[in-house]
Amino acid sequence: MSDRTLSRAGGLLDVPAWNAYRDWFRGRWAEGGRVAWGTAIGHLVVGLLAFAAVVSFDLGSLPIGGSLIGFLYVLAVAGTLYLATAPPAEPYLAWLDERWMTSDVDKLLIVLGHVSLGFFVFAVALGLPFNGLVNSLRSVFFFTAVYAMMVLALNLHWGYTGVFNIGIAAFMAVGVYAMAILSGPTEAGVAGVAGLGLPLPVAIVGGVLAAAFVGLLAALPALRLRADYFAIVTVAFSEIVRLTLTSQTFQEFTIPFTGIETGTGGAGGISMPVNPIRHLFFDGGDPALLGSVLFPVFRDLRVQLIPPGSSWLGIVPLPEFTLDLAVNPPVIVGVAYLFVLAGGVALFYVLLVRVGNSPFGRVLKAIREDEQVAEALGKDTRRFKIVAFMFGCGLMGLGGIMWHGSQGFTNPGAFRPIITFYVWVALIIGGAGSNTGSVLGGALFASLLWEGPTYLRRVVTNYVSFGDTPNAFPAAVSPFLEGEVLPFLAFLLDNVSALRFILVGVLLVWLMQRRPEGLLGHRKEEAAAVPLARPATRSDGGGGDE
């Protein structure tokens, strides 16, 4: 494993002079002790001098602000050192490779660790306080968890059963709306519709059952169809659901025979019950039990490492330094909800692994590989497909409830077909058929494609001032043709949300061409007597670096 890493690191700079130099460095490094550290520190000093020279001559003319210089220096020296010598990072890479091959849990930890590291770097570059860092991590892991849940549910459809469902948004919407209507207060508020006033657990179960039932409705006609026909029927179904939720007709309606008035809220959306996690921390406006304990602890978490006015040996004055670990109450609540979501992901994961290994799951995989053969073996494939489809739809409903239930409010715009395709992209990145891959795909989608670009834009605009941002493409491209790059870059950064879609699209095409099975999409069939997996030729070490 480390041979490959060595050759990869060497391949970056295959210049003879460099090679000789690198061998010399490696020899010194291998000696260890003072010699090795002396060499390393010597390099740092030389790097510092070289960088200072460059900065004083050139960088002053660039539109870059103050503290970035220091950041750039560390980056440049570390990068140069690594490229020139490789040894410092080699054990790390080898260790990563080894871990990556060991187990699925390690893969997950590696990706999550790198995601955390990446957003830590973003937070430092943005100069966010600890509270902001925790909040940005909370937001990226929130999306990781909700996407992981949706992808796991989709994996049951596509990875296990081979059913091509592109109506995920509809089943999510049904679960969320059913839950909101069931649990809503019986008296309509100022801006909202009345609900049935059922307790929250009943409403959640009701939402899941409603999603599963709608899944049955969609599956009954559609499962007689070919794969692509089925796909189109599901996407049509999801539009039918969305348009119905948007319509004014059902904004408020009376349930027949009971006289109970309720509704979907139309295009305006519907309010959701208060997140129960919030009740642990807040009681109305005041802190509740958990809140009264945790809030003060985190509010005052500031450690003064160097008090103002202190100095080294009474000669060199030292700058004041306070380790600020304070976290605000809303962030604490959000992090607590994250634990609930993590529990949800674990539940989905365990459930799907168990289903996959059960006799039921084996029939599903047989259907995926060849439906006719499964049928010839005496399995009622239609029934299996319908049950699996309903099960997956119920899970999508539950995932949707955990996603949107935390926000206090939802509207039909949250369930456009694009959401379905996001979940698909995450599944394909991770690899269809692998549950760990599903979670990985969710994490990579949420960090690299969803949150990453916006943070990158914030970092760049924080340090680089582009002047006026053009408001339209022609105004951006005409200076570009005259050799001015900055307005064009500013325009692109301003449209980073659109660039994100283009990135997703290009990535999809690239994955389909190069690696259609995704990162972990090797489908292991436990029932087979002979290992079906290809002999390990190459792996993908160190995925998920920011």
Place this chain on the structure above:
Amino acid sequence: MGITESYARGRRVLGDRLPVVVTALLCGVLAVDLLRRLATGDLGGANLLGYLWEGLVVGLSIGLAGVGLSMTYSILNFANFGHGDYVTSGAFAGWAATWAIAGFGQFDLTSLLFIGQLSTRELGVSIATTPLAILAGIVVAGAFTVALSLVIDRLVYRPMRDQGGISLLIASIGVALALRYVIYIVFGQRTRGLTNSQAAPEYTVAVGAGAVEIGAHQVTLVLVAGALMLGLHLLLQRTKLGKAMRAMADNEDLARVTGIPTERVVRFTWIIGGGLAGAGGFLIALERGTMNFQFGWVLLLLIFAAVILGGIGSVYGAMFGGVVMGVAQNLSLVWIPNEFSTVAAFAVMIFVLLFKPEGIFSGVTTA
């Protein structure tokens, strides 16, 4: 024994046919209700004809855009989710050309080419005032989309010819996303007015007590769409290329063995399908008078429904399915509110698939 057997058979027949029976009953009830409304004067004859005319116009535009989708499906064996954005790209390219020609010299060329914020009344584009600009727009829309679909085929689909339909489908979703947001970046997200609706004449045809209004842009769409479809029909039936296409759609391996240059047929499929998609997009925008960066994507679901309805892979099925979808969408206004007309169109598709899981023109491909 006889009783249980015939009972079981009866149950099986009814069980298999239940959706069909229900659908037939539903159609019967709706037809009777339609007649009742006409008889009681609840629904004027002119109203009904108006719905049918609107349905035909919308249906032909959907059908025109759907032909390319159907052809790529039958020859390349995948459902192309990027097709809706080919339609959008063609429309934007065509309208840029139309505006540039119509407003040349009067307005700033940049804002013309980027279909910027100009007063549509001052620019005055319509089939009556600037027929040449519109005609040039159709041609540019078609030509641009042909070029675009060939480039995308070269970059995306050709390297994955040997892969399954689902992989290609997913790749086409990627193409759709990338294309749509490139248009977004270049042209912005604004919904823009295109034509001067005052300048296009409206013909009023008196029917009974009421009247049906027929717009000049609608007539243009119907005529051009009809001509293009007729041309396609002749191409498929009379030329060697058409024969090769039909052979390849039927059985690709057999076609290759017979010496048909499959790669060339694929190229012509993109040329024809892309050209029709672009022209269709331009005409749809002409008829509506407005467009934005995602109108093709929104339309795609209807196009798919139409194509599936007609039996995916069949060109005539696509045309017929388009008209059925358009008419269903508009005729549903007799019974249900406007906001459910798209729902009605999708419901019709799902119901038809209950009858014929392979679509109406199933078994006949590309001919």
